[in-house]
Amino acid sequence: MNTAIESKAPKSSLEDFPLNTWERCREFLKGELDVSDFNTWINPLQAEEEGGNLILWAPNRFVCDWVHDRYMNQIKSFVKHLMNTDGASCDIILRIGSKDEAVAAKAPKFAAAAKQPITPSENIRSASIKTSNVSALHKEEPIPEHHSNLNPSFTFDNYVEGKSNQLGRAAALQVAENPGSSYNPFFMYGGAGLGKTHLMHAIGNKIVENDPNAKVIYLHSERFVADMVKALQRNAITEFKRYYRSVNALLIDDIQFFAKKDRSQEEFFHTFNALLDGQQQIIITSDRYPKEIEGVEERLKSRLGWGLTVAIDPPDLETRVAILMSKAEVSNVDLPHDVAFFIAKQVQSNVRDLEGALKRVVANSHFTGRPITAEFARESLQDLLTAQARMITIDNIQKTVAEYYKIKVSDLLSKRRTRVIARPRQMAMALAKELTNNSLPEIGDAFGGRDHTTVLHACRKISSELTKDLDLKEDWDNLLRILSC
Amino acid sequence: MKTKQLTLGIRWQDAASFDNFYVASENAFALSCLQDLTNSPSKNQIGLFIYGSDGSGCSHLLQASCQAVIDRPVAYFPLKNKKLHPEMLQGVESMHLVCIDDIDSIAGDTAWEEAIFHLYNRILLEDTRLVVASHKPVTEIQFTLNDLRSRIQGLLKVEIQTLSDDQKMEALNLRCNCRGFELPLEVARFMISHYQRDMGSLMDALDKLDQETLSEKRRLTIPFVKEVFGL
Numbered sequence: 157m158n159t160a161i162e163s164k165a166p167k168s169s170l171e172d173f174p175l176n177t178w179e180r181c182r183e184f185l186k187g188e189l190d191v192s193d194f195n196t197w198i199n200p201l202q203a204e205e206e207g208g209n210l211i212l213w214a215p216n217r218f219v220c221d222w223v224h225d226r227y228m229n230q231i232k233s234f235v236k237h238l239m240n241t242d243g244a245s246c247d248i249i250l251r252i253g254s255k256d257e258a259v260a261a262k263a264p265k266f267a268a269a270a271k272q273p274i275t276p277s278e279n280i281r282s283a284s285i286k287t288s289n290v291s292a293l294h295k296e297e298p299i300p301e302h303h304s305n306l307n308p309s310f311t312f313d314n315y316v317e318g319k320s321n322q323l324g325r326a327a328a329l330q331v332a333e334n335p336g337s338s339y340n341p342f343f344m345y346g347g348a349g350l351g352k353t354h355l356m357h358a359i360g361n362k363i364v365e366n367d368p369n370a371k372v373i374y375l376h377s378e379r380f381v382a383d384m385v386k387a388l389q390r391n392a393i394t395e396f397k398r399y400y401r402s403v404n405a406l407l408i409d410d411i412q413f414f415a416k417k418d419r420s421q422e423e424f425f426h427t428f429n430a431l432l433d434g435q436q437q438i439i440i441t442s443d444r445y446p447k448e449i450e451g452v453e454e455r456l457k458s459r460l461g462w463g464l465t466v467a468i469d470p471p472d473l474e475t476r477v478a479i480l481m482s483k484a485e486v487s488n489v490d491l492p493h494d495v496a497f498f499i500a501k502q503v504q505s506n507v508r509d510l511e512g513a514l515k516r517v518v519a520n521s522h523f524t525g526r527p528i529t530a531e532f533a534r535e536s537l538q539d540l541l542t543a544q545a546r547m548i549t550i551d552n553i554q555k556t557v558a559e560y561y562k563i564k565v566s567d568l569l570s571k572r573r574t575r576v577i578a579r580p581r582q583m584a585m586a587l588a589k590e591l592t593n594n595s596l597p598e599i600g601d602a603f604g605g606r607d608h609t610t611v612l613h614a615c616r617k618i619s620s621e622l623t624k625d626l627d628l629k630e631d632w633d634n635l636l637r638i639l640s641c
Numbered sequence: 642m643k644t645k646q647l648t649l650g651i652r653w654q655d656a657a658s659f660d661n662f663y664v665a666s667e668n669a670f671a672l673s674c675l676q677d678l679t680n681s682p683s684k685n686q687i688g689l690f691i692y693g694s695d696g697s698g699c700s701h702l703l704q705a706s707c708q709a710v711i712d713r714p715v716a717y718f719p720l721k722n723k724k725l726h727p728e729m730l731q732g733v734e735s736m737h738l739v740c741i742d743d744i745d746s747i748a749g750d751t752a753w754e755e756a757i758f759h760l761y762n763r764i765l766l767e768d769t770r771l772v773v774a775s776h777k778p779v780t781e782i783q784f785t786l787n788d789l790r791s792r793i794q795g796l797l798k799v800e801i802q803t804l805s806d807d808q809k810m811e812a813l814n815l816r817c818n819c820r821g822f823e824l825p826l827e828v829a830r831f832m833i834s835h836y837q838r839d840m841g842s843l844m845d846a847l848d849k850l851d852q853e854t855l856s857e858k859r860r861l862t863i864p865f866v867k868e869v870f871g872l
Contacts, residue, residue: 186656191656191657191704192700192704192717192719192722195704195707195715195716195717195740196716196717196718196719196722196725199707199714199715199716199717200714200715200716200733200736201714202714202735215716215729215731215732215733215735215736216728216729216730216731216732216733217728217731218726218728218729218731219729222729252732253732254732254735305766307765347787347791348787348788348790348791348792349791349792349794349795376759376762376763378755378759378762379762379763409762410788413755443787443788505791505794506791506794508791508792508794508795509791509794509795511795512794512795512796512797512798515686515796515797516797516798516799519670519674519797520670523669523670523673523674524670539778539798539800540778540780540798543778543780543781544780546780546781547780547781
């Protein structure tokens with residue numbers, strides 16, 4: 157693809173040329189294009205002056221190609237028209253990346269934003285750069301400066317401990333105090349929004365606090381894959397390997413996104429082995445237990461489970477209240493305990509949902525100037541509560557319970573009384589009684605025309621079993637969480 | 642024979658802005674949140690999720706947010722547009738503001754869901770603001786990726802309320818004032834009661850009437866509206 161415009165004319169002494177030209181061009185395109193198209197394709201372009209030429213940075217190849225194919229002629233003719241008027245000249249070069257050096261600098265050298273124009277001649281130039289990189293690597297170039305990507309606001313101090321995460325927190329602290337020696341690899345798994353990432357950053361921050369020279373790198377698995385692909389494209393895989401194998405602790409979030417990415421798994425497998433051999437710490441999170449991650453090679457799954465694996469479960473009511481109080485304190489918000497209790501009772505699914513609800517109440521209070529009370533919280537979260545209520549119907553409960561126990565909805569409505577059907581049916585009835593306003597006869601009708609006394613029996617049975625049967629209690633909590641999400 | 646006046650070959654663009662958005666009292670909070678997010682020099686929260694039914698003005702607000710940012714790059718992704726591709730979210734974390742419109746239209750599309758999820762994670766590491774719009778509340782969007790759902794749930798969520806008929810008339814009037822012509826009250830009332838009542842259709846009708854009054858050199862009256870729309 158060639159997007160260079162070769163329009164030569166005497167250079168102008170105009171101030172800010174050619175950025176000024178681009179501003180005028182943008183104004184012209186604003187009038188020509190649909191607002192939506194302008195915001196999608198033209199607004200993301202960043203202009204920069206280089207040697208009197210206009211460089212337009214597109215964030216990715218897709219936008220770059222689109223602008224080149226659909227708008228470059230318009231841009232070209234308008235600029236030509238301006239040049240004829242002003243007596244100036246410039247080339248227009250489309251490039252992929254960002255003019256913001258800070259963004260590029262956050263990526264290691266082998267994966268930094270491609271600062272190459274997408275012209276054939278320039279591709280040749282970038283190819284020659286690749287060659288020189290490779291030869292330089294043989295001379296053992298220094299390892300690129302590392303960027304930890306750690307979020308300093310995630311610490312052990314502001315991680316609220318409860319029954320659901322106390323094992324995870326204790327183990328994480330142990331890892332942070334003795335990286336590479338206590339539990340390696342350290343694997344945390346659990347549903348979305350339960351605090352795995354917070355704990356991961358907390359470990360990284362603690363390691364750096366104890367040893368400011370420690371090289372700790374946090375990254376999402378997608379970034380590992382993207383860096384590897386870029387390194388392959390730039391023939392810099394050796395540098396990539398050295399970079400990731402030189403760290404004291406490698407923290408990889410959401411490893412389940414490695415699924416079906418065989419080349420990345422292969423590379424990670426070798427990095428993993430190298431780090432383990434060097435007693436460097438590996439910390440990994442996933443949404444499920446290592447053996448249950450689909451699309452990941454068996455040998456990698458097996459290694460993931462070599463160290464310590466801990467589950468992070470959804471927080472209970474008391475922990476949710478404590479989380480809300482802690483988050484409010486961080487934001488300097490005075491949150492009454494009864495309001496925290498109200499929100500925690502309504503939002504049971506995960507910490508992000510809790511955070512979203514709290515943000516809503518606080519923002520509303522700032523906007524209206526009203527104090528935060530339970531009544532005010534109810535008003536502020538009205539749409540959330542209505543949406544939740546819309547979700548919780550008997551039909552939806554039946555569908556969710558059937559999916560959870562891997563049976564059919566028709567089984568729940570049938571006359572069959574085998575235990576594998578009867579227990580989920582009782583559970584669904586009890587949930588319908590707990591979460592909807594339907595009467596017992598209505599619930600009975602919805603379950604294949606059963607009598608209201610059958611529903612009453614189911615509710616009593618489940619209620620008494622919940623105190624004795626821990627597995628049943630876990631199922632109940634999980635279903636409540638799924639239904640209120 | 643009466644001659645038609647030719648209108649200029651330039652399409653009038655009502656550049657969406659906060660100023661030409663009719664703010665019903667119920668929606669003042671949403672507008673304030675959006676303005677705070679786009680104007681604040683420091684990023685005190687990652688973003689905002691706004692939702693409302695068709696024609697409630699979510700798209701207008703997203704585009705207005707883009708217009709409100711000066712001298713910094715922004716990106717707007719109307720996901721209903723099937724020509725867009727998940728690959729185009731790569732690298733946009735370097736923008737000042739990223740607006741994702743109609744997120745509910747890609748629910749169930751794994752490639753899009755993962756691309757938005759990864760973008761969210763990259764945005765966390767940057768000084769980038771995110772605004773996401775949908776026609777449904779998050780709880781009703783059928784995402785297959787729970788990781789994405791939970792991240793959207795964590796944003797500040799605000800509903801854009803549908804306007805009442807009186808508010809719709811005021812909104813039409815505001816749009817006419819911005820374009821420099823008068824909308825007689827009886828005409829506005831007639832449009833509301835005889836035409837499709839969602840704001841999108843009403844604004845399109847206003848576009849057509851604007852063109853027709855100009856080319857026919859006629860005043861905007863009820864008989865003229867009937868003639869234009871064959872009512």
